[in-house]
Amino acid sequence: MASATQVRTYLAHWFQLGKKLIWLNGEAELLPQPVIRGEKFSPQFEDCWQKIMSVDGKNCYLEGSSETIKDLLSSNWDINNCARCNMPVPIVEMGTQSLDCVCSDLQNWPNTELPAPRSPVSNSIQLNSIRSRLDAK
Numbered sequence: 001m002a003s004a005t006q007v008r009t010y011l012a013h014w015f016q017l018g019k020k021l022i023w024l025n026g027e028a029e030l031l032p033q034p035v036i037r038g039e040k041f042s043p044q045f046e047d048c049w050q051k052i053m054s055v056d057g058k059n060c061y062l063e064g065s066s067e068t069i070k071d072l073l074s075s076n077w078d079i080n081n082c083a084r085c086n087m088p089v090p091i092v093e094m095g096t097q098s099l100d101c102v103c104s105d106l107q108n109w110p111n112t113e114l115p116a117p118r119s120p121v122s123n124s125i126q127l128n129s130i131r132s133r134l135d136a137k
């Protein structure tokens, strides 16, 4: 099960690449900017998160993905790094999973020339991605 912190990190990373959150199956599209202010998530990001939590993440999903935020916070899902681009992506804990990453519809991605999206909070996802980046060298 993905923790709220992991889900927030997941959204924050993709928002930094311009992916929108589809709220209530398209009633609204949310893309808070900036995502990060200083060492913390921005007030805009927090407002967006509150809006998602106001409906328990039901029917809210990242553009290009099919897992809702509610799914991600359920016991069947976890968040791990994409094998292709190292961004946080949903993975199913049990059963089969589609091989599509949220990144598959982004052109010119992965792009090592751009500054990588970051997270203001230190957490295991980020540590893992730093670790695997170091391992790759």
Ligand SMILES: [Zn+2]
Residues within 6 Å of the ligand: 082, 083, 084, 085, 086, 087, 089, 101, 102, 103, 104
């Ligand atoms: Zn990817």
